[in-house]
Amino acid sequence: MRRHLGSTALSALLALTPVPGAAQVASDPADAFSLVARAIEARHSLRYVARQDIVLVPPADSAGAPPSSLTQIVTDVTRDGRRVRLVYWLPCDATHRVVVDDGRLFRQWEPARRTILVDQSHEETAAAGRRMLALLHRNYRCLLLRRQRVNSLPCDLVAVRPRRGPAPSRLLWIERGRYAILRTEEYDGGGRRRYFSFYEAFRFVARVPARAFSLPQAGRIRPISHPVRDVAEPGAAFAAAGVAGRLPAWLPPGYVLVGCAVSGRRNKAALLRYGDGLKTVSVFEEAGRDAEDPLSRQETLRRELAR
Numbered sequence: 404m405r406r407h408l409g410s411t412a413l414s415a416l417l418a419l420t421p422v423p424g425a426a427q428v429a430s431d432p433a434d435a436f437s438l439v440a441r442a443i444e445a446r447h448s449l450r451y452v453a454r455q456d457i458v459l460v461p462p463a464d465s466a467g468a469p470p471s472s473l474t475q476i477v478t479d480v481t482r483d484g485r486r487v488r489l490v491y492w493l494p495c496d497a498t499h500r501v502v503v504d505d506g507r508l509f510r511q512w513e514p515a516r517r518t519i520l521v522d523q524s525h526e527e528t529a530a531a532g533r534r535m536l537a538l539l540h541r542n543y544r545c546l547l548l549r550r551q552r553v554n555s556l557p558c559d560l561v562a563v564r565p566r567r568g569p570a571p572s573r574l575l576w577i578e579r580g581r582y583a584i585l586r587t588e589e590y591d592g593g594g595r596r597r598y599f600s601f602y603e604a605f606r607f608v609a610r611v612p613a614r615a616f617s618l619p620q621a622g623r624i625r626p627i628s629h630p631v632r633d634v635a636e637p638g639a640a641f642a643a644a645g646v647a648g649r650l651p652a653w654l655p656p657g658y659v660l661v662g663c664a665v666s667g668r669r670n671k672a673a674l675l676r677y678g679d680g681l682k683t684v685s686v687f688e689e690a691g692r693d694a695e696d697p698l699s700r701q702e703t704l705r706r707e708l709a710r
Contacts, residue, residue: 435545435561438577440536445582453480453605460597483611485526503616509627512618519618522627531676534661539680542566542657551576553585554605563681568656569593571682581607631674633664640665640673641688648673648688658684 459474477493485506491497501512504524511520527535548560558576565572569592576586585605589598634640641648643665650660657679664674672689 435547436540438547438559438561438582439539439545439563439575442575442577442582442584443532443536447485449581449583449607450483450609450611451480451583451605451607452482452611454478454603455480455600456603457600458598460595462591462595462597481611481615483615486611486616488616501618503618505616510618512621514619517622519621519624520627521624522630525631528633528662531662534659535678535680535683537680538657538659538661538678539563542570542679543572543681548574550579553578554602556580556585556605558585565592570657570679571597573681583607629667631664631666633662635663637663637673637675639663640675644671644673644688645690646673646688650675651686655679655684 455478457476457478459476461472461474475493476497477491479490479492481488485504487502487504489502491500491502499514503510504526506524506526509522509524512518513520542565544564544566546562546564548562551558551560553576557579559579561575561577563573563575571592572590574586574588575584577583578585583605586601587599588596591597634643637648637650637660640663644667654677658677659679660675661678661683662676664676666672666674666687667689670689672687675686675688677684677686
């Protein structure tokens with residue numbers, strides 16, 4: 404059995420740890436958590452145009468030397484509720500790529516091949532969103548640090564810190580009128596910044612015309628080769644993928660199963676999503692000739708999830 408893992412930031416939060424020396428203002432933790440919850444819910448109603456920068460900082464090497472390079476992503480963003488359009492400018496191999504997600508279909512324009520790739524939208528379900536929010540409340544504390552202006556808009560700066568043990572933490576700059584997250588930063592358990600996202604320019608708009616979500620004319624339209632279909636429980640995912648799988652006996656502290664799916668058309672894989680409210684880890688299991696024995700698979704999973 405082949406097993407693949409991937410880790411992603413919670414899309415609603417996108418990024419963070421406390422700013423050293425930041426003066427904390429008096430706040431009710433419940434109120435600070437409600438700010439985060441409202442920011443997550445606001446994604447589906449906001450209308451804005453912006454240019455967003457996302458910077459990923461690789462970890463230091465085993466000798467503790469600083470990372471040699473950063474990964475920077477720059478996109479022009481148009482959002483109208485669930486509809487989102489992205490035009491990429493960085494990295495260089497993605498320049499002029501256009502992505503449109505209308506909440507039902509995901510379409511990606513690849514200019515080099517004059518091709519539009521089409522897939523179903525993978526918007527997080529309401530049930531999964533509620534589970535992640537409950538886990539966030541259980542595993543993390545939300546603290547209102549201070550008020551600042553970002554992109555000329557008043558914001559509440561909220562720290563999202565783990566309740567126990569070393570774990571990622573985040574800072575969120577939440578706009579005070581419509582609860583847009585205008586800046587995020589993420590730090591690892593050792594306090595090193597690993598990710599930050601900000602807008603070079605940002606403005607709310609009253610409406611977005613339909614033509615804003617159009618794509619260039621393509622030479623051909625091709626379905627995504629590895630579609631994902633959600634299923635109710637892991638047994639159904641294993642059965643559909645032809646995998647004799649089972650749930651792991653160990654997970655990082657705070658993580659639980661939050662969703663199951665089947666990926667692929669011919670060579671299918673079971674996809675299990677685990678989360679702690681702030682982060683998600685996706686585990687793919689597919690049938691293969693190089694099947695590992697159960698103990699070996701369990702140890703591999705333990706190392707990768709811990710990492």
